[in-house]
Amino acid sequence: MIDLLPIHETHHADISYRHVGRTDVTRYEKMHVEVFADSGDASVAVAHEIANLIRAKAYQRQKCVLGLATGSSPIRVYDELVRLHREEGLSFANVVTFNLDEYYPMERTSTRSYWYFMHEHLFNHVDIDPQNIHLPDGLVPLQSVYQHCMDYEEEINRHGGLDFQLLGIGRTGHVGFNEPGSNSRSLTRLITLDHLTRVDAAPDFQGLNNVPTRAITMGIDTIRKARRVVLVAWGHKKASIVQEAVEGEKTSVLPASFLQEHDNLTVLLDREACSELRRFKTPWLVGPCQWDEDLTRKAIVWLSSKLEKPILKLTERDYNNNGMSDLLALGNSAYDLNIRMYNKLQHTITGWPGGKPGVDDSQRPERADPARKRVILFSPHPDDDVISMGGTFLRLVDQGHEVHVAYQTSGNIAVSHTDARRFAEFCHEMNLLSGVENAQLDAALEALKHPDQSAEKDPDLVLKIKGLIRRGEAAAGARFCGLPDSQIHFLDMPFYETGKSKKKPLGQADIDLVKELILQVRPHQIYAAGDLADPHGTHKVCLDAIFAALEQLKGDKAIKDTWLWLYRGAWQEWPVHEIEMAVPLSPQEVDKKRQAIFFHQSQKDGVMFQGEDDREFWQRAEQRNRETARRYNQLGLTEYEAIEAFRRWRF
Structure with missing residues (x-):
């Protein structure tokens, strides 16, 4: 396989990743940084360091005091600690924990609380004494918050301070919930959350309006007093803020930068999160x-x-x-x-993404033969196909290739209650006109009229309605691109169908669905979403399913002539130096791509998971495609209206 981001140093996922001293290539880095090719390996390394500390403290008959973080970054660390407990006898009997933060106000029983998160991912699965678990209380009366925070500080001190503090980093540069403006000497306190922090949390709360505006957090000084600190960051979204924290100046505008003063800190990054550090971005x-x-x-x-x-x-x-x-x-x-x-x-650059028949293809991205290719376009969500490569999709169909589109997940949680209610009311009225009574639909309508914001997930019928909305939109968009219904496939991969932002791990049942389609179509080309950045994102899981299916089919004639092309999602594009196929679009094709995106009405006008960019998806896609064309033109190449870009993955 080709490394999509070359790593010029090799680091192994073992427990001896710490070292002393600096080299020329790290001289701009004011924190000790270690880079792993994979966030999973890095997470295992952190978990093993924590496990060794727990065992060493137990041997000395001492308590092991851990500071713990929440969010997506440490999940794999907790998974490995649970495995060590179950399979290798790691005991947490001598462990005392203090969590960094909690939303305010927030009930501990809420599925969105960090109390719930920690019990779901760690505490319920190990032998820790419940009396040794400490988290800020998100329901303490406002007039008592200050004293509660001071008591939290005192409790940490009573246990001798933190032996080990695990941290993530937010895109505002926060650690814990110490947002920009936090003082380096700050202690545990109530703070107001930055807008970007709330945007990032919105998927877990079914929309930005439901995210609390405040939180209780350990202070910067509390964190810095820990005897050992490990900060982990995964994915391209963290790359810029990691670079500023590691290589920039200490400033309250970026609270994580204050960790530069800690003399026993390690920053662990994957290949995406390190990409803005000088030794990787501009090593020359x-x-x-x-x-x-x-x-x-x-x-x-x-x-x-x-x-x-x-x-x-x-x-x-x-x-x-x-x-x-x-x-x-x-x-x-x-x-x-x-x-x-x-x-x-x-x-x-090619206007023939499926290969141009009857020409010398030695300098072209794709093969000339066969002239008519069988193609599978995998779309993680029901709109990624047209948003990310709609122009290429249209071009492949227009040039006579047999194109199949496979929507890997239902995308049901991304539909608002408002849209679902509109469709449910339509069905209800149609039933009345037909003289049909449907008690289940009545119950679903009631749930949509008065949604329970504290519920862990929507009722099953509501999720079904939302899934059908996305399915109808996807089918309409694919038909607009010229596909017959027989070439439109809905996989509904089981890992996604939890009704919550948190999904199940990828399983063989998911992989089998991908394998079955590949065996059915026997494709010459596969297009897949290549968003490798977020280890817990739907795009990454869907791509892993394709990788696993291809690995399990290795040697099968069905993939003997298969090439895999990766496209990027709505959020970013491949850097120009990594692009291996650039498909230019005319103004008319840009317009037609926009029309294909417009079929996804539930994802317009204030969608569930908008992110920090408030533009609609079609606007983001057009800007991204035009920017790629501009970059090519600036390098001295032909000026085009827009360009869609792809990277080939060799397996």
Whole structure:
């Protein structure tokens, strides 16, 4: 397989990842950073360090005092601790825990409380004494909050302080809920949540309006007093804030930066979260590089973009003045480098994503033969197909390929009660016209009129209605793109069908659904969402199912001629230097793609999981596609209206 983001250092997922000393490549980093290729391996490493500490303290007949975090980042750590308890006898009898924070106000019985989160992921599965579990109380009366926070501090001190503190980092730079503006000497207290923090929490609360505006959090000084601190961050969404915290100045605008002062701290990152650190983003500015083809391409694209000069106009002085003199010293002239990179980028552009019949394909992204290919377009949610590659979808159909679209999940939790109620009322009125009575539908309507915001999930019939809404929209969009119903597939993968933001782990039943479709179609091309960043995201699980299916089918004739192309979701695009197929779109094709997206009416006008970007999905997609075209044009290539981009995954 090709590494989508080259990691120039190898770190193994064992418990000895700490080391002393700094090297030239890390000299800009003010925290000790370790990078793992996979967040799962990193999580196991953290869990084993915690387990060793617990055992060492037990051997000394001492309590082990742990500071614990919530959120998606530490989930795999807790999974491994539970496994160690069940399979290797790790006891938590000597463990005392203090959690970083809790929403305010928040009942502990609520499925959205951190009390619930910690019991669901850890405490209910190990032998910890309930008396040793401490979390801030989200229901303490407002007039008593200050004293409650001071009592929390005193309880930590009474146990001798924190032996180990596990942290994540929010996109505002918060640790715990210490939002921008937090003082370095702050203690446990009530704070107001930043808007971006609430946006990130919105999926768990079924919408931004339901997210609390306040929380109780340990302070920065409380955290820094821990004898050992490990901060974990996964995914591209954390890359920018990690870079600022690790390489920037200490400032209250970015509270995590205060951890630079801690003398026993390690930051663990995966390949996406480290991507903005200088040693990975621009290693030629850090020190000598081992230049290979991928790094050369990345550097030249960066240089052209930085100087806003087309690649063919770059000079030797440009290379020398920007840390790339050693690339020239390898015997390459600027002229030769420019021509070679320009041609490589030019060869990624094709108006024939399924291959152009009857031509020399040696310099093209796709094969010329067979002229008519069988294609599976996997869409994690019911709208990713048209949002992310709608223009290419239309082009493949128009050019005569046998295209199948497979919607991997129902997407039911992303439909608002308002939309579901509208459809349920329509069905109800139709039933009345037909003289049909339906008590179940009446019950569903009542639930939609008066939704229980504290409920862990919607009633099953409500989820069914929401799923049918997404299914109808997806089918309409695919038909608009020219597909017959026989080539539209709804997999409804079981891992997704929990009715909650938290999903089940990927299982063989999910993989089998993907395998069965591949065996049925025997595709020459597979398109899949390549959002590798979030280890707990639906896109990542859906992609893992495809990877697992292909692995289990290895050697089968059904995939003998299969190529896998990865597209990105609505949130970001492949960097230009990683693009291997760029499909240009005309203004008319951009308009037609927009019309295909418009069939997904439930995902317009204030959708459930909008994210921090308040534009509609079609607007994000168009801006992203136009920006890719602009970047190509800035490098000196042909100007197009828009470009959809793909990266090939070799298996």
